[in-house]
Each structure stands twice: as C-alpha cells, then as structure tokens.
Amino acid sequence: MPYLQPDASADLPRPFVFVHVGDLHLTVADAQNARDLDAIFDQLRSLHPSPGALVDILYLPGDIAEDGRADQYDVLRRALERAPLDRIRLIAGDHDRQHGSLEAFAALFRDVMGEERVAAARDEPPRRPLPEQYYYAEDIAGVRCLFLDLCSAGYGEAGRGLDFRLGWAQAEWLAREVRATLNVEGDPVRPCAVFMHTYPDDLSLPAERADTAGLFRAGRVQLVEMGHTHYNELAHDGVSLYAAARSVGQNEDGSVGYAVAAIEGDAASWRFKPLDQGWPFVLITSPADRRLATAPRRDDGRLEVRALVLSDEPPSAVHCRVDDGPWTEMTPPGTDRCYGASVPYPPGSRTLSVRAALPAWDGESPRGVDTDVIEPAGPDWVPPGRRGPPGSDAFSLGRWLQKGLRGDQLGPNRNGRHW
Known part of the structure; x- marks a missing residue:
C-alpha cells in the first residue's frame, strides 16, 4: 500500500540537495571536457551566499578517467583545487577499470575521500573478499546515502565488454543498509538514496539484477542516481526514481551541464542545469510532481x-x-x-x-x-502499471524538456555513437 505524503504544512527540515556532474572521461588538461569541468566549477563557486549553504555534496558517478590512468586522474586533482565544495563523493565506473585494475582510482579515492573513510570502508563487515572495493554509506541531511561499486567484482577490462557486478559481500551489506531504513512493518523511517554507475538491470548476473531491483522496490529507496547512459533520463516505477545525467566527456545529448537533485520528505525532485544557461535556477522541492510521486497527496484545497x-x-x-x-x-x-x-x-x-x-x-x-x-500529484494518484523489468529504463518518462530530458537516448549504450 502506498503511504500518504506527510502534511506539508508541518515543519520540515531542509532538503538534501546535491549536484551531479556527469561522466567526465578525462584524458588531458587542455581537452574540451576538462575545460567544461573547470567552467562548471567556476559557475558553482559563484553561488550566493555560498555553495556549501545551498548544496550538500557534489557527486561524480564514475567514468572519471577515459582509460583509468593515473595521469588522467591528475586532471581531476588539478580541477578539484578550485572545486566549489569540499564534500566530493565519487564512485568508480567501467572506464575507471579499463585496464583491469582500479589501482589509479584507489589513489584518487584516498586523496578525495580521505584515509579515515578508506579505513572505515576496509573494516566494514563482512570482510571484503576483494582487495579493491569502494562502497560506503553515510547520513547526509537526514538521508541515508549508499554509494555502490559495480566494477571491482567484475572483469572491467577493455575488449571484454561490460561486466557490472556487486559481489556477495557488497550485496549483503546493501541489503542490511536498505532494511535499516525501514521499521518492523516495512515502512520507511528515513529516506534512502543510492548512488551507482548504472541501472540494476545492467548488472551482468540475472540473480543480482532481480535481487537488487527487488530490494530497492521493497525497501522503498527514493532515488537511484546514475551515470553511464551519457544522456539525461528519469525513470520512475511509482516507488523509486532512477535518474541519469548526461556525460560531460562524451556528450551527444545537448548542452554540457550538471543535474541538481533534492529529497524533501518523500518527494524527490530533479532538473538539469545547462552550463550555457545563466542564473537564476529554480527547483521545486515540494510538492511532488505526479510523474515522480510515491503516494497520493492529501487534498485540503x-x-x-x-x-x-x-x-x-x-x-x-x-x-x-x-x-x-x-x-x-x-x-x-x-x-x-x-x-x-x-x-x-x-x-x-x-x-x-x-x-x-x-x-x-x-x-x-x-x-x-x-x-x-x-504537475502536483493529486489525491487520486496511482502508481504506474507494470511495463518491463524493474530497475531498468522500462519506466522512462521520455521527453520532459522542462527538466532537461530530450527522450532520444543519444549515448553509446542505446542510440548514440560507439565511443
């Protein structure tokens, strides 16, 4: 049964807000994508009263380096010297393990996330069977945020194709974390957001696909934020919003930019900000749009x-x-x-x-x-009917220009070029 949205007239904490800068595919410092990243950081640094007062984290969804080489991560290190926020959160993508190793990514992870976080992740029970695994959790503005690693357990080598996997240790950890956000009746007691490189339906093992998508649905995960597609896309199954932002480094989808997303109560909101669009920028955080809603809205006029x-x-x-x-x-x-x-x-x-x-x-x-x-959800809102595999783009909302969605899926994983 869907649960009613809480009374919006009640006092609400500030929403959890993050900026998502899409797949960078960095190569050299004078490439266009590196210059675009600098321009994005410059624009965000200009925020008034300060970026940190308005945004909780800046998220990099993997595929940071084109080939996972140390010199390519150095391009990001130089850019981060002028980053708008100290609170950078990142995960690995398949290109970060392009040569079968995450060694160079591991060094970047330590530099950005800090030795304390790396040590805490290393000691997370059950003990990880692989030396390279980079998943972690934290509470940010009242939201339980889970950052997944789809690359360590697979092959991740150029020429072998995509091989996204969770691995048994991460799958058990993920299940515990999601269930911890629910009460004994199975209702959410705090919002949960998952940050991963791609849709659960892209996992290589059929059992992992079904288990992960089912866990997100049963656990009422509000938002799953992703990269990989290279195009802007929102897919909503009536419970979870799956959101992907266009690539900065391999972009066919339109103007380079970044996504701004928020979770407020049980309302998730998302909108793309093109770099060539000046200030101001508006994101309605409440009430929920009918296409992104998870429950009917109480109707008091x-x-x-x-x-x-x-x-x-x-x-x-x-x-x-x-x-x-x-x-x-x-x-x-x-x-x-x-x-x-x-x-x-x-x-x-x-x-x-x-x-x-x-x-x-x-x-x-x-x-x-x-x-x-x-278009606010009404008291007669009902979730969308079954369309296809859960945890996939079967529930894609398609074209929604107000939110920056063209709906044509121009990227290397659907209808775009083979980068």
Missing part, C-alpha cells in the same frame, strides 16, 4: 510550496502560481534553504510554477529569470 533557488546574487522576487492564476510572493529561506508559500489549489488545477527573477531582469527577456513547472 491548498498547496504548501517549497523551492530551491540557485543564483550568484539574491533574487529580487520569487513567486509561485497555479495554472495561469495570479503570482503569489514566496517567503525567503531561513535555515531550510528554500523559498515557501501556501496557495489555494482548487479542484481541476493542473500546474504549479515557481519563478525567480534577478534585479536586472527586464520583465520580458529570458535573461535573469527562471521558472520551474510541475
């Missing part, structure tokens, strides 16, 4: 609206409105980093818009203003 605004200066105005109705001013954030408002939502209403404008906006041009638009 009103919406409690919350939105994250990213910008290099305070916006002069942030407003929301229902359908084409009047704009309502939203109150500025306190410690919860979100603008808020309570607005009437009569029966038959369809859309909710939040618009932020900078002082220089002229009221007409697209420069200096941004709008996010969703």
Whole structure:
C-alpha cells in the first residue's frame, strides 16, 4: 500500500540537495571536457551566499578517467583545487577499470575521500573478499546515502565488454543498509538514496539484477542516481526514481551541464542545469510532481510550496502560481534553504510554477529569470502499471524538456555513437 505524503504544512527540515556532474572521461588538461569541468566549477563557486549553504555534496558517478590512468586522474586533482565544495563523493565506473585494475582510482579515492573513510570502508563487515572495493554509506541531511561499486567484482577490462557486478559481500551489506531504513512493518523511517554507475538491470548476473531491483522496490529507496547512459533520463516505477545525467566527456545529448537533485520528505525532485544557461535556477522541492510521486497527496484545497533557488546574487522576487492564476510572493529561506508559500489549489488545477527573477531582469527577456513547472500529484494518484523489468529504463518518462530530458537516448549504450 502506498503511504500518504506527510502534511506539508508541518515543519520540515531542509532538503538534501546535491549536484551531479556527469561522466567526465578525462584524458588531458587542455581537452574540451576538462575545460567544461573547470567552467562548471567556476559557475558553482559563484553561488550566493555560498555553495556549501545551498548544496550538500557534489557527486561524480564514475567514468572519471577515459582509460583509468593515473595521469588522467591528475586532471581531476588539478580541477578539484578550485572545486566549489569540499564534500566530493565519487564512485568508480567501467572506464575507471579499463585496464583491469582500479589501482589509479584507489589513489584518487584516498586523496578525495580521505584515509579515515578508506579505513572505515576496509573494516566494514563482512570482510571484503576483494582487495579493491569502494562502497560506503553515510547520513547526509537526514538521508541515508549508499554509494555502490559495480566494477571491482567484475572483469572491467577493455575488449571484454561490460561486466557490472556487486559481489556477495557488497550485496549483503546493501541489503542490511536498505532494511535499516525501514521499521518492523516495512515502512520507511528515513529516506534512502543510492548512488551507482548504472541501472540494476545492467548488472551482468540475472540473480543480482532481480535481487537488487527487488530490494530497492521493497525497501522503498527514493532515488537511484546514475551515470553511464551519457544522456539525461528519469525513470520512475511509482516507488523509486532512477535518474541519469548526461556525460560531460562524451556528450551527444545537448548542452554540457550538471543535474541538481533534492529529497524533501518523500518527494524527490530533479532538473538539469545547462552550463550555457545563466542564473537564476529554480527547483521545486515540494510538492511532488505526479510523474515522480510515491503516494497520493492529501487534498485540503491548498498547496504548501517549497523551492530551491540557485543564483550568484539574491533574487529580487520569487513567486509561485497555479495554472495561469495570479503570482503569489514566496517567503525567503531561513535555515531550510528554500523559498515557501501556501496557495489555494482548487479542484481541476493542473500546474504549479515557481519563478525567480534577478534585479536586472527586464520583465520580458529570458535573461535573469527562471521558472520551474510541475504537475502536483493529486489525491487520486496511482502508481504506474507494470511495463518491463524493474530497475531498468522500462519506466522512462521520455521527453520532459522542462527538466532537461530530450527522450532520444543519444549515448553509446542505446542510440548514440560507439565511443
């Protein structure tokens, strides 16, 4: 049975917010993808009042280096000297084990994550059967975050094809971690997000595919954040949102950029920010869009609206409105980093818009203003019907330009070039 979303009028903690910079495939410092990474960091560093006040972590989803070589990771090390956040979280992708070893990635992992985290991971019971495994968990802004390693247990060598595996030790650890977020009745007591390189359906072993996808569904994992596809994609099965962001290093999908995602209560939100789009940037964090919802919304005739605004200066105005109705001013954030408002939502209403404008906006041009638009889930919401394998893109939402989704799956794993 789906559970009702909590009363949005109650006091809520600030949402968990992260930035996802897609597969980098770094080679040399003067390559375009390395320059794009520097530009992304420059843009994020300009955030007001500071990146750390608005964003919890910056996530790198694997395929950091094109061939897993030490000199390629040095390109990232140099970029990280000017990173917008100290809180970088990363995992390995198949290209990071392109030559059958994660030795160079291991050195990067120690540099970025710190010896203390590496030691804690090494001692995680049950003892790991492989010398190279890089999975870990932590609580961030009230969300249990699980970072998986799909590469250590497989072959991961160029020419042998993709061979994603969890391995028995990580599978047992993952099951314990997910179940620990549930109460004895099997209902979630805190949100859970999983960070992995690709869909569970891409795991090489059929049993691991079924077990992992089933665990995520039974454990009501809210968000599974991925790389690998090289294109932006959202797939939602009524329980878990699977989200993939386009590659920085091998990009056919459109403008280079990064995804901004949030979890607030049982609402997950996601939107892509193109690098060539200026500030501001708006993400509605509550209520949940009907396409991303996990439960019906209580209908009391009103919406409690919350939105994250990213910008290099305070916006002069942030407003929301229902359908084409009047704009309502939203109150500025306190410690919860979100603008808020309570607005009437009569029966038959369809859309909710939040618009932020900078002082220089002229009221007409697209420069200096941004709008996010969703369709709030209603009291009659029902989860999508069965479409295909769980933990796969069978539930893809397709084209959704407001969120940066083109829906054409241009990348090396579907309809794109063979990189």
